[in-house]
Amino acid sequence: MVKRVTIKDLAANMGVSSGTVHRALNGKPGVGDELRERILETAREFGYRPNYVASSLKRKTLRIVAAFPGSTEQNRYYYTYVWQGFRDCMEELQDYNLQVIEIPYYNTMNVQGHELTAVLERYNHEIDGLITVGHAHDERGEQAIRQFIQQGIPVMLTCDDLHDSGRMGCVQANYELTGRMVAELLSSQLPENSSVLIGAGDIMVPSHYGIIQGFDAYIKENEISLKTVKVHGYKDEEEISMRMREYLNSDPSIRAIYSVNARGSVMIGKLVKEMGLAGKLRVIGSDLFDENAANMKAGILNNIIYKNPYQQAYLATRRLLDYLIKGEKPIEDVKYVESVVLFNSNLSMYL
Amino acid sequence: MVKRVTIKDLAANMGVSSGTVHRALNGKPGVGDELRERILETAREFGYRPNYVASSLKRKTLRIVAAFPGSTEQNRYYYTYVWQGFRDCMEELQDYNLQVIEIPYYNTMNVQGHELTAVLERYNHEIDGLITVGHAHDERGEQAIRQFIQQGIPVMLTCDDLHDSGRMGCVQANYELTGRMVAELLSSQLPENSSVLIGAGDIMVPSHYGIIQGFDAYIKENEISLKTVKVHGYKDEEEISMRMREYLNSDPSIRAIYSVNARGSVMIGKLVKEMGLAGKLRVIGSDLFDENAANMKAGILNNIIYKNPYQQAYLATRRLLDYLIKGEKPIEDVKYVESVVLFNSNLSMYL
DNA sequence: CTGAAAGCGCTTACAG
DNA sequence: CTGAAAGCGCTTACAG
Numbered sequence: 135m136v137k138r139v140t141i142k143d144l145a146a147n148m149g150v151s152s153g154t155v156h157r158a159l160n161g162k163p164g165v166g167d168e169l170r171e172r173i174l175e176t177a178r179e180f181g182y183r184p185n186y187v188a189s190s191l192k193r194k195t196l197r198i199v200a201a202f203p204g205s206t207e208q209n210r211y212y213y214t215y216v217w218q219g220f221r222d223c224m225e226e227l228q229d230y231n232l233q234v235i236e237i238p239y240y241n242t243m244n245v246q247g248h249e250l251t252a253v254l255e256r257y258n259h260e261i262d263g264l265i266t267v268g269h270a271h272d273e274r275g276e277q278a279i280r281q282f283i284q285q286g287i288p289v290m291l292t293c294d295d296l297h298d299s300g301r302m303g304c305v306q307a308n309y310e311l312t313g314r315m316v317a318e319l320l321s322s323q324l325p326e327n328s329s330v331l332i333g334a335g336d337i338m339v340p341s342h343y344g345i346i347q348g349f350d351a352y353i354k355e356n357e358i359s360l361k362t363v364k365v366h367g368y369k370d371e372e373e374i375s376m377r378m379r380e381y382l383n384s385d386p387s388i389r390a391i392y393s394v395n396a397r398g399s400v401m402i403g404k405l406v407k408e409m410g411l412a413g414k415l416r417v418i419g420s421d422l423f424d425e426n427a428a429n430m431k432a433g434i435l436n437n438i439i440y441k442n443p444y445q446q447a448y449l450a451t452r453r454l455l456d457y458l459i460k461g462e463k464p465i466e467d468v469k470y471v472e473s474v475v476l477f478n479s480n481l482s483m484y485l
Numbered sequence: 486m487v488k489r490v491t492i493k494d495l496a497a498n499m500g501v502s503s504g505t506v507h508r509a510l511n512g513k514p515g516v517g518d519e520l521r522e523r524i525l526e527t528a529r530e531f532g533y534r535p536n537y538v539a540s541s542l543k544r545k546t547l548r549i550v551a552a553f554p555g556s557t558e559q560n561r562y563y564y565t566y567v568w569q570g571f572r573d574c575m576e577e578l579q580d581y582n583l584q585v586i587e588i589p590y591y592n593t594m595n596v597q598g599h600e601l602t603a604v605l606e607r608y609n610h611e612i613d614g615l616i617t618v619g620h621a622h623d624e625r626g627e628q629a630i631r632q633f634i635q636q637g638i639p640v641m642l643t644c645d646d647l648h649d650s651g652r653m654g655c656v657q658a659n660y661e662l663t664g665r666m667v668a669e670l671l672s673s674q675l676p677e678n679s680s681v682l683i684g685a686g687d688i689m690v691p692s693h694y695g696i697i698q699g700f701d702a703y704i705k706e707n708e709i710s711l712k713t714v715k716v717h718g719y720k721d722e723e724e725i726s727m728r729m730r731e732y733l734n735s736d737p738s739i740r741a742i743y744s745v746n747a748r749g750s751v752m753i754g755k756l757v758k759e760m761g762l763a764g765k766l767r768v769i770g771s772d773l774f775d776e777n778a779a780n781m782k783a784g785i786l787n788n789i790i791y792k793n794p795y796q797q798a799y800l801a802t803r804r805l806l807d808y809l810i811k812g813e814k815p816i817e818d819v820k821y822v823e824s825v826v827l828f829n830s831n832l833s834m835y836l
Numbered sequence: 837c838t839g840a841a842a843g844c845g846c847t848t849a850c851a852g
Numbered sequence: 853c854t855g856a857a858a859g860c861g862c863t864t865a866c867a868g
Binding site: 489491492493503504507511535536537538539540541542543544545 | 860861862863864
């Protein structure tokens with residue numbers, strides 16, 4: 135192995151001090167343009183590669199803010215794993231001289247925004263990076279995210295994106311492909327001219343309607359004789375459950391049920407159990423958590439669509455830190471994490 | 486954030502030198518038993534956590550040997566991704582002062598063993614870790630692996646295990662659960678009393694027969710009316726292809742074909758194409774590489790079982806390095822990487 | 837068995 | 853704009 139080229143080597147070679155080399159390489163002020171160019175040129179020539187392990191040792195602590203919904207109530211289905219992915223990544227890179235500020239927030243609307251603005255004040259705007267969720271239709275939250283970006287703080291989003299906000303990137307599931315995949319799975323399992331009853335969630339939520347769009351597109355493009363019966367809605371479970379029950383009672387062509395979200399999956403689990411439909415229909419739920427896992431083991435759910443929130447948050451955090459520690463900007467703007475079909479047989483591997 | 490506790494803090498507190506604290510914490514010789522105990526106690530009390538970033542800076546370079554089949558010919562289907570997983574992990578942790586020695590070997594039998602023994606000689610036994618594959622029934626290879634272990638060199642295996650060799654761990658696919666999952670998938674797609682034609686591979690290869698065992702067990706345990714027609718064999722493709730063709734011509738109950746390995750998947754792809762059976766049978770291949778991907782896009786393969794060799798090698802490497810850098814022993818002896826069912830719809834996410 | 841010193845490859849004040 | 857020095861938290865010889 136060739137000896138590693140260091141800043142000292144470059145400095146000696148050029149007859150300047152190592153401080154000057156450092157300033158030149160890192161774009162810091164205080165080096166003449168001509169000298170800076172020559173140093174950069176020499177670094178390239180010598181194949182210099184910075185040692186980030188060493189550089190983290192002396193530089194000031196990087197302060198990272200993470201803001202996600204607190205994992206209570208309905209949010210625990212998903213955000214428990216988002217927090218875990220974030221923490222595991224921070225833990226792994228802890229020795230790189232990092233400080234974490236965790237902001238769990240507890241009401242979806244506006245609270246995210248208020249908390250974020252508050253933390254910016256509290257730390258006197260000395261924050262090096264933010265990772266959070268781009269909730270659609272949360273004005274206050276979006277405004278706060280833009281505030282960070284305007285301060286020059288790099289912002290990484292996960293789960294949901296805000297395309298034109300200026301964030302450095304987003305790591306999320308590919309909702310359209312997820313919907314296509316479910317359509318492909320069901321069309322391989324159901325006889326011709328069957329119907330699928332879909333708990334389609336909120337038409338304003340990207341993670342819900344994206345899936346539906348993909349599902350419909352797959353069926354149309356492949357000219358499949360699968361019909362869909364969609365029940366929209368999100369918050370009022372009682373009412374949605376009632377409407378689903380009516381469809382199940384009145385439409386004998388329904389051979390499968392699918393919920394695009396976690397909350398709806400718990401509901402259809404209950405419904406299938408109450409109506410004694412287990413094993414008579416194909417039933418597909420979304421997201422992995424206790425209730426869904428139990429229903430799968432009991433034969434009430436046949437498949438679970440797992441969007442891997444842990445991995446989404448882990449990778450988003452990783453990208454933010456790679457940028458802050460190494461200056462590496464992610465190649466793609468948006469990174470999609472694979473959605474996976476779980477079966478009863480391999481459920482245990484994901485728990 | 487509380488200031489990090491360092492070796493210096495501990496030394497000052499105890500009135501000893503930082504060298505002594507270092508020796509005590511790392512189990513190095515040259516500290517009295519009584520003093521060592523007191524230092525360890527104080528470290529616990531103060532919540533001391535070593536900074537591995539700092540420790541890598543001055544310590545001697547860790548020399549890691551990686552030995553996998555070279556990714557040519559049939560091996561490129563799988564081992565290309567094994568090498569990639571290994572390299573990406575090494576790349577990520579490069580700043581921790583590591584040296585890599587790559588040993589690709591080109592004939593499966595015995596060559597692995599010869600190469601490994603040779604490298605041990607060449608570096609005068611000064612090797613800090615080995616990552617390789619536990620090929621079953623390769624006497625010479627197994628012998629060499631044991632040789633490393635006897636020298637006290639930690640050995641991590643991937644893809645295939647050698648249980649009683651004393652290796653520190655193995656990261657691999659769970660073949661039995663993979664077989665069960667395929668049985669579950671097919672039984673949800675095929676009408677009653679169908680048969681599945683299975684390219685069952687080599688009965689001596691764990692990654693082949695493990696899948697078959699899982700498949701059969703699922704069918705038996707769940708009393709499913711699925712029959713299997715198995716064609717064993719591995720090397721002689723012509724002959725296997727011929728036998729499969731005969732079954733397909735003579736047994737009309739066959740509604741699906743499945744190959745447990747990469748090589749067989751290419752073969753069944755050809756067969757289905759030649760016999761004009763695309764779309765008439767469910768066809769499931771194994772492993773992700775150009776030929777399989779192309780066949781999937783063309784509608785010849787319906788699903789691919791992806792065992793994620795990249796992730797297997799990445800995680801195995803990671804575990805070895807976590808041990809060498811941080812002294813963290815993996816909790817589980819064997820770590821299983823999830824096998825995933827790929828669909829045409831989400832294939833693009835894995836390429 | 838223990839200490840004092842040098843140094844890994846950087847970054848950060850400070851002085852000029 | 854540039855240099856010299858100190859130091860991040862460790863590890864590694866060397867001396868006693």
